Amino acid sequence: MADIQLPDALLVKKYVEGDENALTVLINRHQSKIFGFIYSKISDRDISNDIFQDTFIKVIRTLKLKSYNEEGKFLPWVMRIAHNLIIDHYRKNKKMPMFRETEEFSIFSIMTDDSLTIENKIIRDQVEIDLKKLIEELPADQKEVLVMRMYQDMSFKEISEVTGVSINTALGRMRYALMNMRKVIDKHQIILTN
Amino acid sequence: MAKIYSKKSLVIKSMKPSKEIVSFLLSYSKALSVIKVEDQSFEIIAN
Numbered sequence: 001m002a003d004i005q006l007p008d009a010l011l012v013k014k015y016v017e018g019d020e021n022a023l024t025v026l027i028n029r030h031q032s033k034i035f036g037f038i039y040s041k042i043s044d045r046d047i048s049n050d051i052f053q054d055t056f057i058k059v060i061r062t063l064k065l066k067s068y069n070e071e072g073k074f075l076p077w078v079m080r081i082a083h084n085l086i087i088d089h090y091r092k093n094k095k096m097p098m099f100r101e102t103e104e105f106s107i108f109s110i111m112t113d114d115s116l117t118i119e120n121k122i123i124r125d126q127v128e129i130d131l132k133k134l135i136e137e138l139p140a141d142q143k144e145v146l147v148m149r150m151y152q153d154m155s156f157k158e159i160s161e162v163t164g165v166s167i168n169t170a171l172g173r174m175r176y177a178l179m180n181m182r183k184v185i186d187k188h189q190i191i192l193t194n
Numbered sequence: 195m196a197k198i199y200s201k202k203s204l205v206i207k208s209m210k211p212s213k214e215i216v217s218f219l220l221s222y223s224k225a226l227s228v229i230k231v232e233d234q235s236f237e238i239i240a241n
Contacts, residue, residue, distance in 0.1 A: 023223050027216055035211045052211040056219045064228040065235055 008074035016063055027056065030075055034082055041086045043100075051089060055082040127192050134181050134190075142177035145170050 006014075008026065015022035034055065039048040058081050062068050068077070101107045116124060135143055144163060148154045156174075160167045185192065222239075229236045 020220070020224050024220055027219065031210050031216065036209045039209050049211050049215050053215050053219065057222065060219065060223045060226060061228065061237070064223075064226060065230065 012063065012068065012074055016066060016068070023060070026074065030078065033075065034078055037079060038082050038086060042089070047089065051082060051085050054085050058085075130190060130192060134184055137184060138177050138180055142173045142180065145173040146177040149174055 006025070008029075011022040011026050015026070031052075035048060035052050038051045038055075039045065042048045042051065055078060059078055135146060138146065141163075145159055148159045148162065149156070154162070156167050156170050159170045163170065165173075184190070225240045227238045227240070229238065
């Protein structure tokens with residue numbers, strides 16, 4: 001109990017000289033402040049525990065190496081190490097930022113439902129039906145290339161191999177297929193939008 | 195009674211790290227010895 005009254009600087013000195021109990025006192029004395037500080041920035045108990053552990057591993061190594069020379073400022077020094085590790089943690093997790101709901105910022109401003117509404121779904125289905133009808137009207141060679149490219153996701157090289165024509169011919173047929181479809185769409189004023 | 199409009203501090207002072215972490219750190223400290231040779235330092239961890 002007598003150790004609890006000892007100042008940090010003296011405990012650090014004792015620890016550096018080999019008194020392991022001094023570290024126990026230092027950790028017990030400051031753990032709440034340091035852990036609370038980390039948790040206030042991280043808001044995750046497990047990650048806070050990890051950062052707390054890494055902080056003290058650095059503290060222990062520095063003290064054992066006798067590289068510490070800020071006597072009397074033990075807690076601010078440990079807090080600074082913790083602060084740097086928190087920054088490192090956020091840098092590492094830059095791709096996954098955490099958003100907290102505040103008065104100025106609503107989480108729903110970045111959370112959107114991209115799925116189509118029932119109405120949009122019906123429109124999309126109708127557009128697809130119209131598109132298929134248009135494709136049916138194309139000359140067979142153009143239709144063949146367009147279907148392979150758009151619906152079967154084949155490359156022009158693969159299309160040329162399957163159809164037995166050159167890549168340039170396949171590209172040309174695709175081009176004419178699209179031109180013909182545009183013509184029909186313009187002529188009949190078909191609206192193909194969602 | 196006057197109302198307190200200030201927000202609660204985010205730092206929860208009663209929070210503590212898990213006992214396992216503290217126990218690990220104390221064991222790690224006991225096991226670790228650092229030897230300095232000229233400009234280099236060597237860390238030895240006893241089992």
